[in-house]
Amino acid sequence: MDENQTSIARGPVIKVLGIGGAGCNAAAHLAAAGFTAVDYVAINTDVAALGECSLATKHQLGAALTRGLGAGSDPDVGRAAAEADAEALRELCSGAQVVLILAGLGGGVGTGAAPIIAQLAKESGALVLAAVTLPFEFEGKRRQQQAQLGLERLRRTADAVITLPNQRVLQALDEGASMVKTFAAANDFLVQGLCGLSRLFQSGGMIPASFADLCAVVRDRHTESCLASAEIAMPADAGELVERLLAHPYMEGGKALDDSEAVLVSLVGGPELTMAEVTRVMERINARCEDAEVVLGASVDAALTGRLSVTVVAAKRKVASNEQFPVSRAVESPSPSDESSFPFIMPPTRSGTRLVPPAPTLTPQQMEQILVGQPAMRGRRKSAKARQQQLPLEIVSKGRFEKIEPTIHHGEDLDVPTFIRRNTPLN
Secondary structure (H helix, E strand, O other): OOHHHHHHHHOOOEEEEEEHHHHHHHHHHHHHOOOOOOEEEEEEOOHHHHHHOOOOOEEEOOHHHHOOOOOOOOHHHHHHHHHHOHHHHHHHHOOOOEEEEEEEOOOOHHHHHHHHHHHHHHHOOOEEEEEEEEOOHHHOHHHHHHHHHHHHHHHHHOOEEEEEEHHHHHHHOOOOOOHHHHHHHHHHHHHHHHHHHHHHHOOOOOEOOOHHHHHHHHOOOOEEEEEEEEEEEOOOOHHHHHHHHHOOHHHHHHHHHHOEEEEEEEEEEOOOOOHHHHHHHHHHHHHHOOOOEEEEEEEEOHHHOOEEEEEEEEEEOOOOOOOOOOOOOOOOOOOOOOOOOOOOOOOOOOOOOOOOOOOOOOOHHHHHHHHOOOOOOOOOOOOOOOOOOOOOOOOOOOHHHOOOOOOEEOOEEOOOOHHHHOOOOOO
């Protein structure tokens, strides 16, 4: 086979870029789970954090800018570091058909660098998918604001942004769950969804779905997307599989399907999978997103003997929102000349009222006082001419400069103000 046929046989070229501390951890977790046939790159400004990452390929971001340190939770530092390494990052994205960006929003590197890297990857011709985590509520208002601003900018550059709110993961676990278990659960949800998504790139199947179908669902929509996966052991009712899918923390109880504009469904089972089971699953999913464009891929995998798995990518419907994100004191608004800065949205200026109050009632004496000094008008009495008077000004003592020799020019003391020297009357 020639080069093109070899590429088709192996599927699309996928590169996974872990950006920042959270992104690198998620990428390493994905690689350890056996998500193969992709290229992994860890990208961070922190040299120490890169050294602890298990991925083989690493890129130190903004070495001259941060000198191997972190971004200090400042998105502007992360953005500047990515802009400084634009050529190197563009080279990392070259040749990829799909670039998957993993990052945690709310801090410095992930929030600031991810939108820049997404733009560079898109300019290289790749389909850009981003899976980002949002902060816990207890992390504070500042990180929440920075995360929302970074998410808005990432939506404008990536083809699809899959949000993974950490708070929903916390709600799905027991109250006594440890921090290690909580973050591991968040990474597990991501791995399950991406592994299910990878089956879309496999050729064949009863109802084939390909990389082109994924592109049709997410490309150039620039909206927030949901990625969720569920699995059951057979024999079981297909309705149970859908119920587990809707109970997924990222499905928001099914609201993600209700608000979807396009939905991609990957249904994979063992050799015993029947068309009746596929029909029952799709009837329940279609009932939740009747107005959405639904693309189905159903295939058989011997590795899933006795099990049935479903993975859903739902692109949310675009909604014109006037929501304003307040800018905290810690997040300074960029200068107007900096077009690459975050799109901080300031509250609209309150316009003045259109109601004009009625004119006050004036007595003849008050009206005459107002007309004094105004030009004479036909039908009105001429106002009295204003007189020019000389103000009773005195020459002020020079104080400590009294003994200094005065500046005399043509017989005039220039240290004395002109209007006093020439007796000029002032109005």
